[in-house]
Amino acid sequence: MNAARDAILARVRAALRDVPEAERADDVAVARDYRTEGTLPHAEVVALFAENCADYRANVREVDAAGLPGAIAEALAARGARRLAIPADLPAQWRAGDGVEWVEDHGLSHDALSAVDGVVTGCAVAVALNGTIALDGGVAQGRRALTLLPDYHLCVVHAEQVVELVPEGIARLREAALAGQPMTIVAGPSATSDIEFNRVEGVHGPRTLDVLVVTG
Amino acid sequence: MTTSASWPDVPAFPLAAKSALADAQMRRNIGMATSTIREKRTGVVEEMPDWEQLREAGRALKERTLRHLDEHLLTLEESVTRAGGVVHWARDGDEANAIVTRIAKSKGVSEVVKVKSMATVEIELNEALEAAGITALETDLAELIVQLGRDRPSHILVPAIHRNRAEIRDIFRRTIGPETLTDEPAELAEAARRFLRERFLRARVGVSGANFAVAETGAIAVLESEGNGRMCTTLPETLITVCGIEKLVPAWQDLEVFLQLLPRSSTAERMNPYTTLWSGARDDDGPREFHLVLLDNGRTDSLADELARQTLACIRCSACLNVCPVYERTGGHAYGSVYPGPIGAILTPQLAGMRAAGSLPFASSLCGACYEVCPVKIDIPTVLVHLRDRSNKERAAASLKGRLDPERLALKAVAKGFATRGRYERLQKLGRLGQWPLARKGKIERLPGELGGWTKARDLMPIPDQTFREWWVEREASR
Amino acid sequence: MRIALFITCFNDTLFPRTGQAVVRLLERLGHEVVFPLEQTCCGQMHFNSGYHDEALPLVRRFARVFRDEPLIVSPSGSCVAMVRDHYPHVAKESGDPELIEAVRTLGERTFELSELLIDVLGLGDVGAYYPHRVTYHPSCHALRMLHIGDKPLQLLRAVRGIDLVELPAAEQCCGFGGTFAIKNADTSIAMLDDKLTNVQETGAEVCTAADNSCLMHIGGGLSRQRAGVSAVHLAEILASTEAEPFGVPAVGSGDAITVVRA
Known part of the structure; x- marks a missing residue:
């Protein structure tokens, strides 16, 4: 095994004999003159996120902080979701709804996660330009399997978590990345384009994604 | 990697293309699919005012990666190890297959779940696992269609692009059922979901490829749509990722470029539904054991060619396939390789060697549509003509037959003839004289030998009785 | 203006009418057309077919024949593209600094016909009549x-x-x-x-x-x-x-x- 490692590294170095010895990787210029900082007013950034996220068949609704518990209860009722898996640190005020059973994830089995009606989480950051939501295992997000196996995902996004551009989103995830946190970036419910390049929603991941954007 | 042998006698691509061109159904399927995706791609690219800057940054980042690949590989190894993963190195496909098989066997499994990965198709990992008594179950819808239909992939992104919904329905009815299945795409997707769900839940070993591997943090990125990638990389206790050594990017920040370029070029979406990123292994989330297999398998040969090295910048988006007029008509199977289309025409000969794939660099009209859409600006036409030169030279060096190739002799003679004005003008006269047995009623309808390919469907106007220069000299003299 | 015509071997031999048309057009517009008789071929056929060693002498020849021409026109987009896009590459591979320098300015002086008319001569209307x-x-x-x-x-x-x-x-x-x-x-x-x-x-x-x-x-x-x-x-x-x-x-x-x- 070490032989293979040594051989590959030797072959790489031999192949790169045209690269001057003194050259460092950062000497190869990379112009980052693409958009790196958003220019839209924040209200428009949030609106753009809602629009682009909905474009991929996520159901997006804007609510204010006071209305959040009610909106969660309404969404769950509309979906007929009564048993909800949640990360153990999900805020208490989000656990709203009559007759809803909250199943905290303290290492639930895959079968148990498959059996619940849905999952409620928060997120780490959301990007307006491409309508994505990123979960990095931080507060109110749980582990990856939690948002994968249930067929319904209700995600709460706070307006201040929404950035305009992809580079801004990647920057916000940097700390978690350096800490080795696994992440999932989501754009709408699961989908496929494998049949004649036509997009069909709903394959293996959650087939329904509701997003509540909390403004004000 | 496997390709049909082409030297010294068989022109592999032209022959394979001939039978592919005769398959009207396949041509229609591919034509429909590629025109759909072309239009969508144009839409999502045009809404990006900084697309050209992103392309240039993508190109430059890959150049930075490749010119210092040894350094980045060591950084990645360190990062993954620190995060609790195990890094393996494989010089070729056999070594990689042996590593994966050994790990799978040590877990005592008879089945592994796989998320679509070009590298593992390239090294024929499924076949190697099969030989060891382990079933590799493809979980990507298109890859599953190919596997169930005992077919070969024909597209980088959508391996079953040559199949339409009715053919897919028939394959599913025959294999996973139910027999009442219709050709509605949503119903076909649902059938795949039912078939795979339980298998995901009980899988103990997952196998994946990598879209990107971030040296700085050790993060591996898998971009996908269906959720099967999340299943395979999250649920099993053990995850094995086979990653070509060119998939590296130096820094976490670099993802800000590639996560914009890839989805828009590939599925023509602002973003693909799911992107999973993980570093190493941990106890509280996902697999407890992670193995990263770094694969060479010919990549360092490509790296050694200063001009063709840019091929390794490819992020496997398949935009070049979708715009290629050759691919659109022949489909992917004619390329005889897991990597078809323009990128395959330059990548395959470098990975598999000219002897195996020397006809591929010629499978292009050099129209340049591929270069125009490439998100990392690989100058495919220039690499094509460079590899043509290499193919011609290696073929001539390998055999007398190669040295005596009629095209080679003719072009060498022409080059000599064009070296001086006198010889050039004599050649022009000779051509005029030589054509008289061929011309009928002001046109040539049949040419001899290999040139007959032209007159299969095209007349040729004979050489006029006065060249431009003769006219010019005559005119100057009469002034 | 003095304009050198690079006819291309293909047009010279097979499509002389096109060359005659370029001459007639440019002279009608009041320009002086010169035709260096030493020109043969730009080497595109050899280069694109993968015979780069054979293309190199043709590149050298072209560079020599057109060395002193301030303005070159050709009724062929692909041959002009050869000169402008591929010559620098051929020259670089040859490792000959003189050739590298020679082809650099060639690319800037060589134009496809419509480029010449619009970008260099600033013409949109050349006074043509063609009832078809x-x-x-x-x-x-x-x-x-x-x-x-x-x-x-x-x-x-x-x-x-x-x-x-x-x-x-x-x-x-x-x-x-x-x-x-x-x-x-x-x-x-x-x-x-x-x-x-x-x-x-x-x-x-x-x-x-x-x-x-x-x-x-x-x-x-x-x-x-x-x-x-x-x-x-x-x-x-x-x-x-x-x-x-x-x-x-x-x-x-x-x-x-x-x-x-x-």
Whole structure:
């Protein structure tokens, strides 16, 4: 095994004999003159996120902080979701709804996660330009399997978590990345384009994604 | 990697293309699919005012990666190890297959779940696992269609692009059922979901490829749509990722470029539904054991060619396939390789060697549509003509037959003839004289030998009785 | 203005009419056309076919023959693209600093015909008259390597009497591709078939382009199908005036090879 490692590294170095010895990787210029900082007013950034996220068949609704518990209860009722898996640190005020059973994830089995009606989480950051939501295992997000196996995902996004551009989103995830946190970036419910390049929603991941954007 | 042998006698691509061109159904399927995706791609690219800057940054980042690949590989190894993963190195496909098989066997499994990965198709990992008594179950819808239909992939992104919904329905009815299945795409997707769900839940070993591997943090990125990638990389206790050594990017920040370029070029979406990123292994989330297999398998040969090295910048988006007029008509199977289309025409000969794939660099009209859409600006036409030169030279060096190739002799003679004005003008006269047995009623309808390919469907106007220069000299003299 | 004509070996031998049209057009516009008789071939055929050692002497020759010409024009998008895009690469591989320097300025001085007319001479209307239904095929190298955009169309729109019709899927390659047309004849013909269908859909009498190589391919297919459509180089349309029509060659009649006598 070490032989293979040594051989590959030797072959790489031999192949790169045209690269001057003194050259460092950062000497190869990379112009980052693409958009790196958003220019839209924040209200428009949030609106753009809602629009682009909905474009991929996520159901997006804007609510204010006071209305959040009610909106969660309404969404769950509309979906007929009564048993909800949640990360153990999900805020208490989000656990709203009559007759809803909250199943905290303290290492639930895959079968148990498959059996619940849905999952409620928060997120780490959301990007307006491409309508994505990123979960990095931080507060109110749980582990990856939690948002994968249930067929319904209700995600709460706070307006201040929404950035305009992809580079801004990647920057916000940097700390978690350096800490080795696994992440999932989501754009709408699961989908496929494998049949004649036509997009069909709903394959293996959650087939329904509701997003509540909390403004004000 | 496997390709049909082409030297010294068989022109592999032209022959394979001939039978592919005769398959009207396949041509229609591919034509429909590629025109759909072309239009969508144009839409999502045009809404990006900084697309050209992103392309240039993508190109430059890959150049930075490749010119210092040894350094980045060591950084990645360190990062993954620190995060609790195990890094393996494989010089070729056999070594990689042996590593994966050994790990799978040590877990005592008879089945592994796989998320679509070009590298593992390239090294024929499924076949190697099969030989060891382990079933590799493809979980990507298109890859599953190919596997169930005992077919070969024909597209980088959508391996079953040559199949339409009715053919897919028939394959599913025959294999996973139910027999009442219709050709509605949503119903076909649902059938795949039912078939795979339980298998995901009980899988103990997952196998994946990598879209990107971030040296700085050790993060591996898998971009996908269906959720099967999340299943395979999250649920099993053990995850094995086979990653070509060119998939590296130096820094976490670099993802800000590639996560914009890839989805828009590939599925023509602002973003693909799911992107999973993980570093190493941990106890509280996902697999407890992670193995990263770094694969060479010919990549360092490509790296050694200063001009063709840019091929390794490819992020496997398949935009070049979708715009290629050759691919659109022949489909992917004619390329005889897991990597078809323009990128395959330059990548395959470098990975598999000219002897195996020397006809591929010629499978292009050099129209340049591929270069125009490439998100990392690989100058495919220039690499094509460079590899043509290499193919011609290696073929001539390998055999007398190669040295005596009629095209080679003719072009060498022409080059000599064009070296001086006198010889050039004599050649022009000779051509005029030589054509008289061929011309009928002001046109040539049949040419001899290999040139007959032209007159299969095209007349040729004979050489006029006065060249431009003769006219010019005559005119100057009469002034 | 003194303008050196780089005719290309292909046009010199097979399409002298096109060269004559360029001469007539530029002289009508009041310019002095010179034709260095020492020129032969730019080396594109060898380069694109993968015979780079054979292309190199032709590159050197071209650089020498046109060394002192301030302005060079060619009625071939692909040969100009060879000079501008590929010469630097050939020169770099040769490792010859003199050649590298020589080809650098060559690229800046060599123009495809429509580029010369619009970018250098600042002309949109060259005073042509051409009373025919015409469709324009943008050849790939002019389009994607030279990026000439709609320059030929700008010139055609200004032609009096012309009935210019848009070609569907115009930017799709016609399938010529040099030796590709022979080595991969079946694929090339499949591409050509679609191009011919689109050309015929326009109802045009004439299909034009900035490259005779593509036109030989398209014209050869049209002739075989007895489509009644002629393939005519852009220069020939622009050279036509009411007083001196350049004419449309009748397909397959041998007219295509009739030389306009001085």
